[in-house]
Amino acid sequence: MPQDMLPKARLGKRSPLGALLSFSCPAPGTHLDAHEAGITMETAPGHQTTKFKGHPAMKVYFEGGAAGESSGVDRLDSSQKEASFLPVSSVSPPCSRSVSSSINVPSSQRSRTDVDMDELMAAMVLSTLSCSGHSSAHQEAAAPPMDTGSSEHSDDGSCGYWSIGHPHSSPGSFSPKADSDSDQVTPPDEGLVMELNEVLFDEPAPRRRRNSVKASYRCLWPSCAKELTTMVGIKRHIRTTHLCRGGEHERCSPSEEDFYYTEVNQWEQALTQHGRSPSPLSPPSPPPPSPSPPTLSRSAPSISSLWQVQSEHSYQAPPPSNDATALTTPASCWTPPPTACQPQSVAVRVRSVSVGEHWLQHQGSLCRKIRSEAKKCRKVYGIEHREQWCTACRWKKACQRFLD
DNA sequence: TATGCCGGGTG
DNA sequence: CACCCGGCATA
Ligand SMILES: [Zn+2]
Numbered sequence: 339m340p341q342d343m344l345p346k347a348r349l350g351k352r353s354p355l356g357a358l359l360s361f362s363c364p365a366p367g368t369h370l371d372a373h374e375a376g377i378t379m380e381t382a383p384g385h386q387t388t389k390f391k392g393h394p395a396m397k398v399y400f401e402g403g404a405a406g407e408s409s410g411v412d413r414l415d416s417s418q419k420e421a422s423f424l425p426v427s428s429v430s431p432p433c434s435r436s437v438s439s440s441i442n443v444p445s446s447q448r449s450r451t452d453v454d455m456d457e458l459m460a461a462m463v464l465s466t467l468s469c470s471g472h473s474s475a476h477q478e479a480a481a482p483p484m485d486t487g488s489s490e491h492s493d494d495g496s497c498g499y500w501s502i503g504h505p506h507s508s509p510g511s512f513s514p515k516a517d518s519d520s521d522q523v524t525p526p527d528e529g530l531v532m533e534l535n536e537v538l539f540d541e542p543a544p545r546r547r548r549n550s551v552k553a554s555y556r557c558l559w560p561s562c563a564k565e566l567t568t569m570v571g572i573k574r575h576i577r578t579t580h581l582c583r584g585g586e587h588e589r590c591s592p593s594e595e596d597f598y599y600t601e602v603n604q605w606e607q608a609l610t611q612h613g614r615s616p617s618p619l620s621p622p623s624p625p626p627p628s629p630s631p632p633t634l635s636r637s638a639p640s641i642s643s644l645w646q647v648q649s650e651h652s653y654q655a656p657p658p659s660n661d662a663t664a665l666t667t668p669a670s671c672w673t674p675p676p677t678a679c680q681p682q683s684v685a686v687r688v689r690s691v692s693v694g695e696h697w698l699q700h701q702g703s704l705c706r707k708i709r710s711e712a713k714k715c716r717k718v719y720g721i722e723h724r725e726q727w728c729t730a731c732r733w734k735k736a737c738q739r740f741l742d
Numbered sequence: 743t744a745t746g747c748c749g750g751g752t753g
Numbered sequence: 754c755a756c757c758c759g760g761c762a763t764a
Contacts, residue, residue, distance in 0.1 A: 730747090734759095735746090737747085
């Protein structure tokens with residue numbers, strides 16, 4: 339694919355975003371996960387937490403206290419230990435991140451006298467996944483902006499799909515261009531996060547399995563295989579026994595422990611007990627009479643004509659009797675990603691956020707709308723036999739005969 | 743380049 | 754509505 343780069347360069351009026359939105363929720367009845375997700379996100383501007391996004395063990399570190407007071411640790415789920423999904427960066431609090439075994443950038447220089455394990459950890463968490471580099475030390479209240487944002491697009495035609503580009507900023511500011519984000523702050527991030535999430539775990543993160551994970555943390559120190567169930571525990575272990583043993587002050591190496599433990603977790607199941615995972619969604623039995631014949635010569639029409647007759651007039655509403663195709667009809671919303679964009683992987687975890695952006699981009703494009711390679715009327719019959727195309731095709735609409 | 747099709751126009 | 758087409762995204 340030599341010229342694959344080109345297209346990216348020009349995003350026309352129909353931005354990827356637009357496209358995405360448009361087909362992600364045509365019918366009112368269809369409850370899209372994306373939908374929910376979006377809603378939730380917005381409705382809970384105050385809490386970075388949204389149920390599905392709950393990364394247990396995640397702690398959020400509120401920063402930017404004007405009065406010097408600059409920290410608050412907020413843990414989502416006290417009991418679970420799962421850590422690391424994606425960095426939920428800045429939904430309302432400037433930064434929130436998930437902890438995992440990952441590199442961390444020592445930032446806990448904000449010496450806090452009494453270093454509670456928790457607090458300390460919070461700090462680390464913060465630094466661990468530094469969202470796109472900027473310290474985000476600015477951003478005072480952070481509440482107001484979000485507020486307006488949320489209310490603005492809560493419903494509206496676009497199915498409240500979490501408003502990627504932050505309402506106020508012109509679309510341009512949010513262009514996927516790599517360098518774009520020069521100085522942008524939260525808005526883009528939020529979008530990223532969401533998208534990341536969705537991309538990462540196929541389907542728009544409805545409600546992430548929360549406690550479906552059993553995690554433990556194992557010490558990676560050379561000959562130590564200590565395994566603890568809590569991150570705090572493991573950190574403490576590392577710090578005390580391996581790092582600056584004895585001295586409990588983080589003086590020695592702020593949060594070096596992060597390097598020495600790894601998270602081990604087994605996922606049970608319950609990826610999405612929601613049951614609507616779009617994976618093995620097999621085609622209901624494509625109406626096309628005989629698109630199958632290999633080497634479909636243009637003689638195909640003969641048979642199809644019949645079918646054509648009835649179906650033709652319903653452009654946009656295929657004849658196939660079963661109307662309850664709601665869940666199967668790909669046309670409804672999510673064309674069940676035939677190929678890419680189906681991480682499905684429960685095992686994946688994101689660690690580096692900085693990369694996230696780019697990564698996201700790619701994933702995004704992958705997911706966007708994979709044009710099915712299925713031949714459509716046009717290609718099947720050829721332009722010269724246009725009269726044989728389904729109406730939709732003739733109208734240059736989405737083909738109804740060979741829906742993929 | 744060809745194809746698929748969205749968005750919008752026209753009668 | 755049916756019908757068409759500009760123009761974009763993508764392969
Ligand atoms: Zn067709």
